Amino acid sequence: MAVISLTTPITEAQIRTLKVGDTVEITGRLYTGRDAVHHRLHHGEKPPVDLAGHIIYHCGPVMVKDRDKWLCKGAGPTTSSREEPYQWEVMRDHGIRGVIGKGGMGPKTLEGCVKYGCVYLHAIGGAAQVAAQKITRVDGVDWMDLGSPEAIWHLWVEKFPCIVTMDSHGNSLHKQVFEASAAALEKLKA
Amino acid sequence: MSTATTTALQASLIELIRVTSTVLPRDVVTAVAAGKKQETAGTNAAYALDVIDCNIGLAKTTSQPLCQDTGSILVYVHTPVGYDQITFEETFIEAVKEATVKGYLRQNSVDSITGKNSGNNIGPGAPDFHFHQWREDHVEVKLMLKGGGCENVGATYTLPNAKFGGRDLKGVENAILDCVLQAQGQGCGPGILGVGIGGDRVSGMACAKEQLLRTLDDTNDDPVLSELEQRIINKANQSGIGPMGFGGKTTLMGCKIGKRNRVPASFFVSISYMCWAFRRQGITLAADGNTTKWLY
Numbered sequence: 058m059a060v061i062s063l064t065t066p067i068t069e070a071q072i073r074t075l076k077v078g079d080t081v082e083i084t085g086r087l088y089t090g091r092d093a094v095h096h097r098l099h100h101g102e103k104p105p106v107d108l109a110g111h112i113i114y115h116c117g118p119v120m121v122k123d124r125d126k127w128l129c130k131g132a133g134p135t136t137s138s139r140e141e142p143y144q145w146e147v148m149r150d151h152g153i154r155g156v157i158g159k160g161g162m163g164p165k166t167l168e169g170c171v172k173y174g175c176v177y178l179h180a181i182g183g184a185a186q187v188a189a190q191k192i193t194r195v196d197g198v199d200w201m202d203l204g205s206p207e208a209i210w211h212l213w214v215e216k217f218p219c220i221v222t223m224d225s226h227g228n229s230l231h232k233q234v235f236e237a238s239a240a241a242l243e244k245l246k247a
Numbered sequence: 248m249s250t251a252t253t254t255a256l257q258a259s260l261i262e263l264i265r266v267t268s269t270v271l272p273r274d275v276v277t278a279v280a281a282g283k284k285q286e287t288a289g290t291n292a293a294y295a296l297d298v299i300d301c302n303i304g305l306a307k308t309t310s311q312p313l314c315q316d317t318g319s320i321l322v323y324v325h326t327p328v329g330y331d332q333i334t335f336e337e338t339f340i341e342a343v344k345e346a347t348v349k350g351y352l353r354q355n356s357v358d359s360i361t362g363k364n365s366g367n368n369i370g371p372g373a374p375d376f377h378f379h380q381w382r383e384d385h386v387e388v389k390l391m392l393k394g395g396g397c398e399n400v401g402a403t404y405t406l407p408n409a410k411f412g413g414r415d416l417k418g419v420e421n422a423i424l425d426c427v428l429q430a431q432g433q434g435c436g437p438g439i440l441g442v443g444i445g446g447d448r449v450s451g452m453a454c455a456k457e458q459l460l461r462t463l464d465d466t467n468d469d470p471v472l473s474e475l476e477q478r479i480i481n482k483a484n485q486s487g488i489g490p491m492g493f494g495g496k497t498t499l500m501g502c503k504i505g506k507r508n509r510v511p512a513s514f515f516v517s518i519s520y521m522c523w524a525f526r527r528q529g530i531t532l533a534a535d536g537n538t539t540k541w542l543y
């Protein structure tokens with residue numbers, strides 16, 4: 058299996074080459090953002106960082122402060138579907154090129170991926186220590202008033218492993234697997 | 248209980264929490280390895296299981312939580328007649344507070360109305376204690392940490408149902424497989440199902456969760472349920488859902504089914520979905536509060 062290396066920031070052209078099922082390893086800056094961040098952006102607040110070309114990671118990391126340095130103790134993905142109402146907007150307004158999370162997202166997000174040139178990247182759910190190991194530096198944090206798990210953490214990652222499960226051509230692995238498994242189980246019905 | 252005993256007990260319980268949160272039980276590690284063998288090299292399914300396997304090793308060597316969602320704290324205790332359950336509960340609560348400070352548990356207990364996090368994993372219903380007496384002379388403590396992602400994809404079905412069938416094994420089987428279908432990869436599969444047939448809405452789900460205390464390689468004493476367990480695993484693993492819902496052969500690593508009597512009017516099938524990060528451990532205690540044996 059060929060592993061595709063991605064370095065952030067990413068261009069739209071690069072994103073358009075990715076297909077559902079591709080294995081990618083990401084190196085560079087990631088910004089965490091979950092419920093509260095998406096909520097603020099939805100209400101028109103300006104993000105504290107330039108998100109263009111970047112990836113938002115649906116993650117509430119476990120962080121500890123060692124003197125003046127932040128250390129990441131665990132950083133697996135959280136369920137993405139909660140951001141379904143807002144994600145397409147963030148793609149449109151802030152030029153993000155990808156979202157990392159788990160569980161996949163719905164039709165609005167898929168449409169956003171096609172329109173604005175974006176992908177959904179599925180991290181391995183529960184693999185908090187592998188994720189933490191790939192986060193080699195914590196470069197900063199914004200919106201700490203939202204609480205640590207909800208803040209925007211600036212993470213530096215090396216070879217962070219993901220699978221493309223929704224691409225910019227309108228394909229969703231989640232939709233494909235759901236339909237195929239529904240048909241298979243229908244045949245096996247007691 | 249003497250002070251010396253509660254001090255020893257608290258230390259034993261903190262160690263139980265640490266091991267549960269950071270080391271997967273042997274039977275689950277074996278099942279993950281079997282899943283890895285099953286998947287074709289180079290597929291997303293094999294890749295997901297490789298990362299999971301690597302994570303299991305890392306958590307153990309660094310003594311850090313396997314998953315950052317350290318879940319709800321489910322405690323099953325068997326005690327001899329006359330044992331002081333109140334002091335046990337108080338000591339367990341102190342152990343949870345300390346385990347939270349030490350980072351073995353995430354701050355994971357939130358008021359359902361105000362949204363306020365208690366910060367120490369203690370609050371109404373947290374931890375969730377289940378006490379039983381037995382005629383043995385020692386105390387046994389089993390602990391499960393069950394994450395929210397997999398808890399969210401559990402379900403209770405009511406039979407008869409036009410789509411799944413009547414109040415018989417067929418209806419039960421179809422309902423369980425529907426739960427697997429709806430869950431897809433969202434419960435961080437490959438998963439393990441605990442199922443309770445019958446009971447009421449509480450006792451049926453309680454039975455389902457208790458099934459998760461069984462080891463994956465055991466055999467159900469009830470031959471009918473044992474066959475049903477096997478059929479569910481076989482069919483689920485032909486669904487193609489696979490690890491994380493990426494597609495593949497390993498959808499379920501186990502299915503454990505129990506039954507409870509019901510009233511004639513109702514028929515529930517309660518299903519508790521457990522993720523691959525199946526954190527379950529147990530100990531037996533000596534009278535002085537020290538651990539005598541590890542159970543899984």
Ligand code: SF4
Nearest residue numbers: 183314394396435522
């Ligand atoms: S379902 Fe399990 S493995 Fe997945 S995030 Fe929740 S606790 Fe972790």
